[in-house]
Amino acid sequence: MKQSILCGLIGAGIQCSRSPALHQAEARAQGLDLVYKLIDLDVLRIGNEALPRLLADAVREGYSGLNITFPCKQAVMPLLHGLSDEARAIGAVNTVVIAGEKLTGHNTDASGWAWGFKRALPGVDLSRVVLLGAGGAGAAVGHAALGLGVRELSILDVDPSRAAALASRLGAQFPGAKVVPGQDPKAALRSASGLIHCTPTGMSGHPGMPLDEELLRPSLWVSEIVYVPLETELLKAARRAGCAIADGGHMNVGQAIRGFKLFTGREADPARMDAHFRKLGA
Numbered sequence: 001m002k003q004s005i006l007c008g009l010i011g012a013g014i015q016c017s018r019s020p021a022l023h024q025a026e027a028r029a030q031g032l033d034l035v036y037k038l039i040d041l042d043v044l045r046i047g048n049e050a051l052p053r054l055l056a057d058a059v060r061e062g063y064s065g066l067n068i069t070f071p072c073k074q075a076v077m078p079l080l081h082g083l084s085d086e087a088r089a090i091g092a093v094n095t096v097v098i099a100g101e102k103l104t105g106h107n108t109d110a111s112g113w114a115w116g117f118k119r120a121l122p123g124v125d126l127s128r129v130v131l132l133g134a135g136g137a138g139a140a141v142g143h144a145a146l147g148l149g150v151r152e153l154s155i156l157d158v159d160p161s162r163a164a165a166l167a168s169r170l171g172a173q174f175p176g177a178k179v180v181p182g183q184d185p186k187a188a189l190r191s192a193s194g195l196i197h198c199t200p201t202g203m204s205g206h207p208g209m210p211l212d213e214e215l216l217r218p219s220l221w222v223s224e225i226v227y228v229p230l231e232t233e234l235l236k237a238a239r240r241a242g243c244a245i246a247d248g249g250h251m252n253v254g255q256a257i258r259g260f261k262l263f264t265g266r267e268a269d270p271a272r273m274d275a276h277f278r279k280l281g282a
Contacts, residue, residue, distance in 0.1 A: 006062055007263045008037035010054055010076075011069030013205045015040060016228040018280055019067055022256045025276045026268050034264070039066075048075040055079055059101050065263040066096045067255075070200060073136030080105045089173060090143050092136035094255070097262050108258040109140030114148055115257065116250025117223055124221045124244060125193035128152040130182065132210050133198030134159070134166040137225055141198050141251075142166065146174040154182040154192070158199075185211045194221045202232035209233045218242035227252045253277050 005027065009019050020036040027034030039054060041047060051072060058066055068076050073092040077083065080096065082104040087093050093105035129150045131142050134157035146153060153170065157163035163181040171179035182188035189195065189211075201210040203226050211234075216222070222238040227248030238245050253274045260268040 005032060005034040005064050005264055006037070007034065007065045007067070008039050008058070008063060009067040009069060010039045010041070010051070010072055011067075012041040012071055013203075014038050014069060015043070016204055017069075018227065018252060018277060019256065019259075021280055022253070022273055022277060023260055023263070026256075026260055026273055027264065029269070029272060030264075030266060032264060032266075041072075048072055051076055052079055055096070055103060059098055059103070063098050065098055065259075067259060068094050068096060070136070077105060079103070086110060090140045091169065092139050094136070094140070095259050095262055106262060107140055108255045108262070109137055109251070110144035110147070111258055112253075112255030113141045113223075113225065113251045114144040115254030116252075117144075117148070117246055120246035120250045121221055121223065121244055126150045128192045129154070129194040129196060130185070130188045130192045131155045131196045131198060132185070133157060134162045135198070138198035139166055139169075141196055141225065142170050142179075143173070145196060146170060146177050146179070150177060152178040152180075154180055154188040156182040156185060156188060185215055189215045189220070192220060194223065196223045196225075197234055198225050200226070202226045202229075202234055204228050207233070209237065213237040213241070216241035216243055221245070224248045225251050249277055 023036045024034055076093050080103045084106045087105045087107040090107045094109050095106040097104045126149050134155050155163045155167045167179045167181045199210055200206040201208050221244040223246040224235050225248045226232050230247050230249055235245055257268045257270055
């Protein structure tokens with residue numbers, strides 16, 4: 001008899017998520033019966049205030065775990081019984097493992113981005129990097145980037161105080177690196193070797209460009225975390241400018257590989273999961 005596993009995703013505007021397809025396909029390949037549900041705050045017309053009820057429902061209904069995405073990655077933290085060291089250091093949770101009635105928060109954004117980045121952009125210059133977005137995803141990816149050896153990280157956000165707070169926290173965690181809040185993209189990118197984009201701009205529900213296309217140049221690599229659509233306006237512009245790029249699918253697969261292990265206790269097949277993601281299209 002197949003092992004039955006129930007998991008899901010809580011977030012806003014998540015109907016295009018690839019997570020259900022990725023987890024369910026890998027489960028089938030391993031002989032598991034896995035059901036992955038979308039708990040979309042927009043569809044339900046609720047906000048973060050509903051998180052306590054949604055978590056209680058998941059416990060009652062026998063979920064093994066939940067992925068957590070925008071805008072819940074930080075709001076969910078006080079509602080959990082425990083945090084992994086990584087989630088605590090990053091200050092955001094994107095995966096909750098449920099064991100009995102105990103909820104433990106993890107963060108696979110950092111390891112997922114690092115897995116995809118090393119795969120898509122091996123050997124690129126990590127001397128000076130600009131990070132756009134200081135929310136939950138930006139915090140995780142900034143942490144991962146510094147862990148990979150970025151020497152100078154400039155953080156920009158629509159909320160300058162949030163960028164300053166993240167720069168202060170990451171600077172304390174990585175004292176060997178220079179981490180500063182940036183003032184404007186033009187100044188920050190002038191001497192940058194790479195750009196990491198961690199805002200919702202470019203997603204299906206948030207079309208557009210996060211910065212002026214004229215700021216892109218061939219010597220700049222660009223890492224995108226948005227994956228629906230896979231070819232965002234930023235990546236199209238980066239291609240035109242001759243930049244080396246990493247699309248958001250690399251991070252999404254990296255996240256799913258680790259999330260699958262947290263939910264099922266089994267190792268996912270990275271090549272199989274990546275191939276399945278690419279078959280899903282943009």
